[in-house]
Amino acid sequence: MAELSLQQVDRIRKDLIRESINYSHLIHDLLDHICCDVEFEMDRGNSFEEAYTNIKKWMGKDRCRKIQEETLLLTSNTYRFMKTIMKFSGIISPALLGIAALFKIQHWAGAGIFMSLGFFLLAIFFLPSAIYVLYKENKGKRFFLYLFGLLSFLPLTAGVLFKVQHWPGAGLLITIGIGATVALFLPTLLYVKIKDSQRKDLNPVLTIGVVSGMVHILGLLFKIMHWPGATLMIFLGSTVFVLVFLPWYSFKVYKEKEYVTFEFIFLLVGVIWFILTSTLFNLNIS
Amino acid sequence: MISRELLKGTLKSIVMKLLAEHGRMYGYEITQKVEILSQGKIKLTYGALYPILHKLEKDGDVVTDSENINNRIRIYYKLTKKGMRTAEEKVNELQTFLETIGSIIQTKLAFRNG
Numbered sequence: 001m002a003e004l005s006l007q008q009v010d011r012i013r014k015d016l017i018r019e020s021i022n023y024s025h026l027i028h029d030l031l032d033h034i035c036c037d038v039e040f041e042m043d044r045g046n047s048f049e050e051a052y053t054n055i056k057k058w059m060g061k062d063r064c065r066k067i068q069e070e071t072l073l074l075t076s077n078t079y080r081f082m083k084t085i086m087k088f089s090g091i092i093s094p095a096l097l098g099i100a101a102l103f104k105i106q107h108w109a110g111a112g113i114f115m116s117l118g119f120f121l122l123a124i125f126f127l128p129s130a131i132y133v134l135y136k137e138n139k140g141k142r143f144f145l146y147l148f149g150l151l152s153f154l155p156l157t158a159g160v161l162f163k164v165q166h167w168p169g170a171g172l173l174i175t176i177g178i179g180a181t182v183a184l185f186l187p188t189l190l191y192v193k194i195k196d197s198q199r200k201d202l203n204p205v206l207t208i209g210v211v212s213g214m215v216h217i218l219g220l221l222f223k224i225m226h227w228p229g230a231t232l233m234i235f236l237g238s239t240v241f242v243l244v245f246l247p248w249y250s251f252k253v254y255k256e257k258e259y260v261t262f263e264f265i266f267l268l269v270g271v272i273w274f275i276l277t278s279t280l281f282n283l284n285i286s
Numbered sequence: 287m288i289s290r291e292l293l294k295g296t297l298k299s300i301v302m303k304l305l306a307e308h309g310r311m312y313g314y315e316i317t318q319k320v321e322i323l324s325q326g327k328i329k330l331t332y333g334a335l336y337p338i339l340h341k342l343e344k345d346g347d348v349v350t351d352s353e354n355i356n357n358r359i360r361i362y363y364k365l366t367k368k369g370m371r372t373a374e375e376k377v378n379e380l381q382t383f384l385e386t387i388g389s390i391i392q393t394k395l396a397f398r399n400g
Contacts, residue, residue: 006357025352033317059332074341
């Protein structure tokens, strides 16, 4: 009977930690089960790598996370309730905000009501339920990533709402939102990416990407607040992002792949969208 | 292979019956036992087994203890007294269900043959 070494068990454990398996003793259950399956495959003549790859292929992507989700749904009524609230408010509030945008563009009456309602749902229902669900599913560093993401997103959305409704305090809210994005969310994102990365050679390029993104977003805030140095920051941030990060990252990650992946297309479209909107915004403001 | 839809409602009873018969068992052992007893017709997946075991633990039907084996922790599940009673009820319920389904299928066949 094959027996896995400490390093091999650790390798599987790290993969499970990366999937944020934290519910009760589920990680021990899954680790032992996967190890038993791998040992069985090794007894049939496969190497550890072959055996583990086969088991992972058989289990499918994010399978352990889904098992944790099913376990939480079955064992916790609060989780089930919060998940439902999160799903409903997560669908209804963007829909209301979308309708509000349409009404606003068409100059129809009622845009403000839809926008306020959408934001109310987002702040009162979606945000608390999402924080609870993400805490249950993730804990640790990933939880902080999502928490900071939500805490940056909320003042930003509120700022846009206040701006559109011409209520006082819009500038402050947008400043808080962008400040939280730059000071909390993006550094945590970089930390989590580097910590979880299986390829250490990507760390410098990821750092450049996140830092240039931070400079760019900070430049946008400076622009809105009419503070000096905005143009230089936007120029530096976007130039480094597009001319250094993007080619370097694409080369590193996609050179081994023979086909164009969806992630690559999303990355390109996302970058184009981001640069275009912020440039238009920049032109409009100036 | 027996379809997942057919198995869905009976898995809890199957797991409890095995635990009642074998005392303490760990997850992989349960899946292997089910596969052997069903001659490979029932394959318990990770996704089906662990939510059930954790639910049983939360309801107080099983307790766990752990052992360090081959560089990892193995969790053993064991029925509590309450779990023993639940297992008996569940197995009886399943037995009645199978007999009822059996009689329906039999009647249908007799009707066709007649």
